[in-house]
Amino acid sequence: MDQNTLLKVEDLKTCFFTDSGIVASVDGVSFSVNRGETVAIVGESGCGKSVTSLSIMGLLGSSGKIVNGSIRFEGNDLLKLSKKEMRTIRGNNIAMIFQEPLTSLNPVFTVGYQIRETILIHEKISKDAAKQRVIELLKQVGIPHSERIYHSFPHSLSGGMRQRVMIAMAIACRPKLIIADEPTTALDVTIQAQILEILKSLKELNDTTILLITHDLGVVAEVADRVMVMYAGQLVEQSDVFSLFSAPKHPYTLGLLNSTPKIHRLSEQLESIEGSVPNPLQMPVGCRFHPRCPSAMDLCRQSPPPAISMSEREEVKCWLYAETKEAAGG
CATH class of the missing domain: 3.40.50.300 (P-loop containing nucleotide triphosphate hydrolases)
Incomplete structure (x- = not known):
């Protein structure tokens, strides 16, 4: 690599x-x-x-x-x-921010406790030092009155506040x-x-x-x-x-x-x-998008297209560009 x-x-x-x-x-x-x-x-x-x-x-x-x-x-x-x-x-x-924080946060523990435990699992520092870092993290993600929020339960916060808590938890160990x-x-x-x-x-x-x-x-x-x-x-x-x-x-x-x-x-x-997204148990033969594609050709219905490099930072899987590259001598 x-x-x-x-x-x-x-x-x-x-x-x-x-x-x-x-x-x-x-x-x-x-x-x-x-x-x-x-x-x-x-x-x-x-x-x-x-x-x-x-x-x-x-x-x-x-x-x-x-x-x-x-x-x-x-x-x-x-x-x-x-x-x-x-x-x-x-x-x-590697840390993850999930799309629904209310189901990702434990409802029976305060948000401060949950973020603090994330730090204590990975780092050898005191609980007081971890608590202070959590309060700083809450401030960093734009949560006002962070010391009070530290002792709050997830259900008492708004959706935006809970998402901020999830971000604070994700960055707690500097991933x-x-x-x-x-x-x-x-x-x-x-x-x-x-x-x-x-x-x-x-x-x-x-x-x-x-x-x-x-x-x-x-x-x-x-x-x-x-x-x-x-x-x-x-x-x-x-x-x-x-x-x-x-x-x-x-x-x-x-x-x-x-x-x-x-x-x-x-x-x-x-x-x-x-059209609609194909049934994952019955994927179309060839290009998976061909039943919905206005530019579909016979080849699209027969074989999956290869990954075609259009430039150093561009890649596409489509038979339209395979033919274009071939015609251009690429």
Whole structure:
């Protein structure tokens, strides 16, 4: 691995073993995240975004299993670590902000106690020193009256406050990588903006690397350096954020952008992507997007497209570009 590469995922396949059959929620996903970057994974609900993040964290549960691939963090394959070794990395080197803090925080303990315990598990410091750090962390994420909030229970806080608590818990041990899974879901627009500003300031202050999981392209435009577009368990496009918004390559990416409201075109009717996400137990043959794609060809219905490098930072899985590259002699 390049020294600048913090996380490298190669050919990841994660399956869930259900009564109805085996579901490959993540199928052949490969990407890397460099130190200090904010990389976003975007796509519709059920595309495999969150399962990718849970695979990295080792939190799939009893029914989920990684059946192929590697996940390297600072050169070490996380899939080869024991549960004890993974617990040492989780929270200490890699932390996660979950999309629903009320279900992630323990309702019977105060928020201060829960963040303090996170610190005490990974560091040998006194309880008083840990408490003082928690109070400073709460201030850092914009929580007023932090000493009072330290003694509060999760249910007594607003959604925005609880999300701030989750961020404070995530950064408690100064992790190198934060995975933020839909961190602004169910929050109003004003609070969303505040949460995004906190994440951006923490990245600059601590040089933290962020892997952002979201379906909101507005959030992507606000904070991401690079974007990975996911569809039906596979990455269909990877690009820097400016190229993605100015010149999207994959028809699915174009559909997502066209279905997003734009402030200068509020009077226009939004476009929609025809059809629906395929049943994970019955994935289409060939390109998985072809039943919904306005540009689908016979080849798309027969064979899955390869990953085609369009430039040093752009990659797309689409037969349209395979033909273009071939015609150009690439």
